[in-house]
Amino acid sequence: MASIVAVIASTHHPFYYRASTATGEDRPPFADEWTSKILAFRETLTRARPDVLVMVGSDHFHQLWLDNMPQFLVGKAPFYDANWYNEEREFGLPRMLLKGQEDLSGHILRAGLDAGFDLAFSNELRIDHSITCPIITLRPEADLPIVPIYTNIFAPPLPEPKRFVQLGATIRQIVESWPSHLRVAVIGTGHLSLELGGPRQFGPHGPDPEFDQRAVEWIANGDLDGCLREVTLDSLHSPGNATHGFMDFMLMMGVAGAGVKADYVDTLDLFHTMEAYFTWYPNGAPAA
């Protein structure tokens, strides 16, 4: 059976690409520290020597729209084009082409349906920065096949937080039952507190540093009980109007397992939102 060699949860900051590649006067003052943290984070994936990446993210009204909105969707295609015109325009993100791992996509769809998740699927999916940001930060070669999984954290009505956790736990079981010798990393990105298009956006820190601190502790300690006790669809409005993206972190806590502490934790306090990086090694940390 396949093995999960790393579980990684991260914020996805679309400004990283531009900040890290800028030079001279265009280079922001925080770029060096940010790049240094990303390089250390990247090493946690590299060290695990993955063959395949399961990538959990959320479409930002690019391909998925309100006339036909899935709650959870699995890509099943041989290739995925990536990034969109408005992401080039606003963030300077490059166009990309990623290979798909269709066999694992098919396995996740079949087993997920059988496990009680009525997963939508797509045979032609152009992915966006929720998935390409972690490719850029963690595997910039973009050379490994992926299985993209999209969640709806964006267009209410949304699934409950516990459903994200349950899906994460189910993805863990499904990948570990995939009849393959391949080494799989499961990578998911979300947000801590975040405000987009509201009065608290683009402040000197994230809109709710206190929430961010608690959230990092929940994730780092695998404290799903504490997290689920406090986090509801209603409560997530309070830290910032785009904070429902935190539910993708909860999904990744479900993948990592209740009570399992992360092997690697790092954060970076930036303007607008806090960055946070976590890695778990389900089979023990690989040699450096």
Added chain:
Amino acid sequence: MSKYLLNKFLFMVDRDPELVERYRSEPRELVAWWEAECANTVLNCHTGEASTWLRFDDVEREALATHDHVKLFELGAHPFLTLTLFIAVFERDNTEPLEYQKSYGARLAHFAMPYPDIAT
């Protein structure tokens, strides 16, 4: 009132560079043209099948025609869609980094929690 149609306008204009420019230079004309020609497009039908019932009310039409992002927020338009399009239209006028983004937030400062409902 149709939050969905407001969102559909923001969504369709944002992804088309030509429409972004028309929305910047001639917003009232663009909104009228879009409502007449595009509002009823079924986006997933390549043969041009259309709906028959979608139209703005006067408040919605005026908010879009006057670039009034504060009113759009109040009406429950999706804040991500509004922000993304308005950055495309106005960020180029910045004289310092994030100037537009910060003023956009400041103009919304009178909104307290809970914000207007964005469910469609």
